[in-house]
Amino acid sequence: MPRAERERQMLDAAVRVFGERGYRAASMDEIAELAGVSKPLVYLYLNSKEELFTACIRREAQALVAAVRAGVRTDVAADRQLWDGLTAFFAHTAEHPDGWAVLHSQARSGGEPFVAEVGVARDEIVAFVTALIAEAAGEAHQDPVRAEREVAGLAQAVVGAAEALAGWANTDPSVSAREAATTMMNFAWSGLGNLMAGRRWSVPS
Template sequence: MGAVKARRMPRAVREQQMLDAAVRIFGQRGYTAASMDEIAELAGVSKPLVYLYLNSKEDLFTACIRREARALTEAVRAGVRPDLSADGQLWTGLRAFFTHTARNADAWAVLHLQARTHGERFAAEVTAMREEIVAFVTQLITAAARDVHRDPHLSEGEAAGLAEALVGAAESLADWAGTTEGVTAKQAAATLMNFAWAGLGDLMTGRPWSPPREPETEPVAQAG
């Protein structure tokens, strides 16, 4: 009786295995140092099969960026609880972000470090992801202001600027948490809430910070 043939693995499953291996190698070794031989070996396939499925190292890296960018944005969106107050929504969104980046350190390295520093093609993929997250956070901030008072003074441009600042702070804090021993996702989220919400909370209730009055450039005429 002949040997039973091993069941062939579906292409989609095999491709995900290749992407898993590639994200790990790219994240840990960097795009330039990573080799297709290493990726094929870790995925348990031949190098020609990797090229057959994903064409080139550049296309493989792009596929990794797109998959991990999609996973991160979906995690943040799914993490926000719309039934909560404004601070509760921000808190759950931040916890989802920091939980995902902590659990997927290699993917975060690919998105936040490797993709940004190895050419416009890769950087553009990350920029698209970041713009989507900033737009989502802008919506959260605008909706929160609208809920707190019916006629919010928060302009669309100001909300977008706040979202940009918040996302940038979250990205930097994710890098810090990833290299600082003992920092949990919950602690990282609480750190950013303590930093950001004191100001955002006042803004939501119509108590924005105002800069100190600048001295007059021209002397004020005295009444004679």
């Protein structure tokens, strides 16, 4: 079997075991058995349990980012781009529950090096959402740099809410990607739409 295919097979098994058991409880013996290889072969290819888990994080993060970017059309309005991105995000996390568990929960409980790996992919998605919101704000106010700090904060809020919603949706098979994306748009874009129109909420006097 070609090396790349063998590595894919091992990573598939590792993602499943790490996703179900977490980093500390996962066994290299179980991963090797599920992959249909010997444990020494796993170590030969990926050196250590830590490197194997890191490889899983990187692969799943890259796949998620690629899925979101591929799902977004650039020739439509900003709200439609956000909708497309959210739908692609929720579809991917639902289709790859173990991969999402590795990124969303298991990596965060595994320690700082793993948190940093997830953070790289999260920063890319946040930057993507920030650009969408900033573009819409610029079009609405003819001022591309208006409220730059506020736009960055809104992007963080949207991504954080989407992550939490994906964690919930994956526990309920009846929640479709489209339904989850609609929930997020009703939550996020209603407020963003008001912001684009210059209608800001303020503390009641």
